[in-house]
Amino acid sequence: MLRGTARPRGGAAAGRPYTSGEGAGRAGACVRVCVRGGGVGVAGSGSEGRWRERRDRGPRVGALSGAAAMAAAAYGAHGAQRPDEYQKELYETANRYHLLHSLALLAAPHCRRPAWCAGSLLCAGIGLFCLPLYYHGLSGDPGLNRAAPLGGTLLILGWGALAL
Incomplete structure (x- = not known):
């Protein structure tokens, strides 16, 4: 240079x-x-340098989210004590969606226009959909499950933003 x-x-x-x-x-x-x-x-x-920082941040967030999903999967498979099959199914569903949408976060910086929008929607959706299911699966308390439909809607909107 x-x-x-x-x-x-x-x-x-x-x-x-x-x-x-x-x-x-x-x-x-x-x-x-x-x-x-x-x-x-x-x-x-x-x-x-601002645009480069934003493009570099997306894969890092997706990679960290994927690492957290893998850690949660390992904990669910080896360390979690769940009394019934329904809680185990909830935990596995949360983990599957968490890992899948972590992969989508890796693609968010490559969408054409609203890269920050897609990434933000996917992050918020993971938080509002997967975390209540993780919590219910581990504790048996369905108190946070009201946030899951909103989180699912945000995940759908995140996929739509990726398509733009």
């Missing part, structure tokens, strides 16, 4: 790093590409 100082038309140094486009007249002044802190953006836009 080349680094230097951008020169405005008056010839005085502006003090901005650049990689290309200098000396190309008006087109070069409008579409100057900057490299700052590992991110790439348009000079003067203030967004140098």
Whole structure:
């Protein structure tokens, strides 16, 4: 990567790093590409690196969610004490949906327009759908199950946002 100082038309140094486009007249002044802190953006836009941070955050959240789903699966298979078959089925359903939607979170940064929207809807849906089922499956208390339909709706909306 080349680094230097951008020169405005008056010839005085502006003090901005650049990689290309200098000396190309008006087109070069409008579409100057900057490299700052590992991110790439348009000079003067203030967004140098923000889009890259957002794209990097989605796979991390999906990977952490998947790791949590696998840990919950291991706990459900080896450590959880459930008295009846219904609680075991609830726990396994929560875990299946948690792992499936963690994989969808990995794809959220690659959707065209509302990448933050799809990821946010899927995260909220996982929290509001899977956590009450995990809780009911482990404790036998159905007190949080009212949130599950809202969580399921958010998961559906998250898949719809992925399709946009």
